[in-house]
Amino acid sequence: MKTLLITGATSGIGKALAEHAANSGYNVIACGRNKSVLDSLSEHPNIQACQFDVTSLEDTREALRTQTFDVAILNAGTCEYVDVDDFEPDMFRRVFEPNFFGVVHCVDAILPILKKGNKVVIVDSMARLLPFTRSQAYGASKAALHYFTKSLEVDLHDKGIDVQAVSPGFVETPLTDKNDFEMPMKITASEAAKAMLKGIESNKQTIFFPRLFGLILRFMHILPTPIQKRLSLAMREK
Numbered sequence: 001m002k003t004l005l006i007t008g009a010t011s012g013i014g015k016a017l018a019e020h021a022a023n024s025g026y027n028v029i030a031c032g033r034n035k036s037v038l039d040s041l042s043e044h045p046n047i048q049a050c051q052f053d054v055t056s057l058e059d060t061r062e063a064l065r066t067q068t069f070d071v072a073i074l075n076a077g078t079c080e081y082v083d084v085d086d087f088e089p090d091m092f093r094r095v096f097e098p099n100f101f102g103v104v105h106c107v108d109a110i111l112p113i114l115k116k117g118n119k120v121v122i123v124d125s126m127a128r129l130l131p132f133t134r135s136q137a138y139g140a141s142k143a144a145l146h147y148f149t150k151s152l153e154v155d156l157h158d159k160g161i162d163v164q165a166v167s168p169g170f171v172e173t174p175l176t177d178k179n180d181f182e183m184p185m186k187i188t189a190s191e192a193a194k195a196m197l198k199g200i201e202s203n204k205q206t207i208f209f210p211r212l213f214g215l216i217l218r219f220m221h222i223l224p225t226p227i228q229k230r231l232s233l234a235m236r237e238k
Helices: 012-023 035-041 057-064 089-113 136-159 189-203 209-219 224-237
Strands: 003-006 027-032 047-051 071-074 120-123 161-167 206-210
Touching: 003 012, 003 136, 012 027, 012 035, 012 047, 027 035, 035 047, 035 057, 047 057, 057 089, 071 089, 071 189, 089 120, 089 136, 120 136, 136 161, 189 206, 206 209, 209 224
Parallel strands: 003 027, 003 071, 027 047, 071 120, 120 161, 161 206
Antiparallel strands: none
């Protein structure tokens, strides 16, 4: 029975994935900060809890250095939106700490224990594909994360360690519940978990879901930049 290590497992996609994977016969190491949710998850016979904060390098190293797993799914993250009339540099740091450096911390912790046949799965976002309004912090963190993932994929190839990227669209989670704008083709966290696990099992290099929304955004991503700007302006006005 394979073991999945999942960060950000106490809410949203991570929690849904932990539950879905455990119910599908995987062993799950559920990682997060919320002790009460971790305690609840660990009532499942296939789930064990691991409490730490990915923004702390020391805590992350201590928590992960003795773990044994087949697949590490680095999913923890957050989202805040930029107001250009009230620009806040510290907010960028708050977003980048879990979204980018949290993943860097996890990779640092697991690199010494990764072995041939292991897999690292890193969750970014389709927000990296287009210059969406107010997404300077979130989109930039996810774009940086995607580049990090693809570069890591190259450097771990000769070690026999696979690296996958996951780029979700809009998913119904506590983070998106705060959004005050239309979210086309939004899916539930349960639907996202099923799509993610299926993609991980299929060994796709990059996993997109919802599938149709992913196709649309990837097409928009390859358009000339002036057209991308016009589309983004139109979406902002809408």
